[in-house]
Amino acid sequence: MIIDTHVHIGTSLNFNMTEADVLYSMKEYNIDKVIISNSEAASHDHDRALLPEEYQVGAAECLKRCIRFARENPERIYVAAWVKPSVEKVSAELETLIAENLDIVKAIKFHPYHSGISFSSPECQEYIRLAEKYSLVVLTHTGDCEDDSPRRVYEMAREFPKVNFVMVHLGLGTDNKEAIELCSKCKNIWGDTTWVSTASALEFIEKCGDDRLLFGSDNPIDGKDTYRENGYGERSLYQEYFGEFRNMVTEETYEKIMHKNAEKLFGI
Numbered sequence: 546m547i548i549d550t551h552v553h554i555g556t557s558l559n560f561n562m563t564e565a566d567v568l569y570s571m572k573e574y575n576i577d578k579v580i581i582s583n584s585e586a587a588s589h590d591h592d593r594a595l596l597p598e599e600y601q602v603g604a605a606e607c608l609k610r611c612i613r614f615a616r617e618n619p620e621r622i623y624v625a626a627w628v629k630p631s632v633e634k635v636s637a638e639l640e641t642l643i644a645e646n647l648d649i650v651k652a653i654k655f656h657p658y659h660s661g662i663s664f665s666s667p668e669c670q671e672y673i674r675l676a677e678k679y680s681l682v683v684l685t686h687t688g689d690c691e692d693d694s695p696r697r698v699y700e701m702a703r704e705f706p707k708v709n710f711v712m713v714h715l716g717l718g719t720d721n722k723e724a725i726e727l728c729s730k731c732k733n734i735w736g737d738t739t740w741v742s743t744a745s746a747l748e749f750i751e752k753c754g755d756d757r758l759l760f761g762s763d764n765p766i767d768g769k770d771t772y773r774e775n776g777y778g779e780r781s782l783y784q785e786y787f788g789e790f791r792n793m794v795t796e797e798t799y800e801k802i803m804h805k806n807a808e809k810l811f812g813i
């Protein structure tokens with residue numbers, strides 16, 4: 546059994562991630578369940594410049610597409626609502642959509658880089674409070690700039706001790722060490738494996754135990770065979786998670802990381 550906690554749909558920026566590719570890859574690579582978010586909610590481009598009005602898609606609109614996809618694929622597709630804290634306040638429409646679909650909406654997804662805002666900003670905190678109200682997990686991209694640094698997640702996890710946070714990428718573009726250190730100090734932060742080397746995953750397990758690491762991938766960001774090869778046609782990191790990693794940890798630990806921890810955290 547494999548649960549991928551970090552999967553996308555959406556045509557935005559230079560990405561084109563389709564429902565068909567998600568379904569194809571789940572079948573082809575034996576992925577049993579996924580949590581998807583819609584990248585069309587990105588409000589800022591790769592240089593963090595605000596996208597023009599005609600490219601802005603509302604968070605509620607983005608969520609509706611995810612909900613439709615999840616409803617068409619019961620017990621296989623679950624949803625993280627990607628929000629746009631720098632350009633939209635929590636709307637009644639978004640909250641109602643979440644409240645009425647709690648059986649499939651399991652998280653709120655932040656991308657401080659593509660939202661042009663700090664994860665610890667008051668605007669983001671408004672959405673963290675929404676997550677708290679509905680017992681949703683907070684998933685957030687982490688990288689190497691101030692706004693999306695692992696430290697911001699640590700601060701919010703301290704501020705909101707009842708909310709469970711996932712520090713996606715464990716600081717993309719870093720050696721993951723600071724992220725792992727922060728996770729070890731805070732029990733309500735989980736890590737994921739999206740673009741995280743198996744060496745860093747082992748270090749996470751050593752410092753934080755094996756209950757708070759989740760399998761995630763960003764599939765299908767490099768196309769329908771993201772699980773097989775990266776954008777340069779090289780063997781995908783995820784082949785290592787499906788293969789060699791199995792022998793780097795105990796069977797019990799492997800099962801936890803590939804699905805059991807996600808089942809527990811998201812209730813899926």
Ligand SMILES: [Zn+2]
Binds near residue numbers: 763
């Ligand atoms: Zn992602």
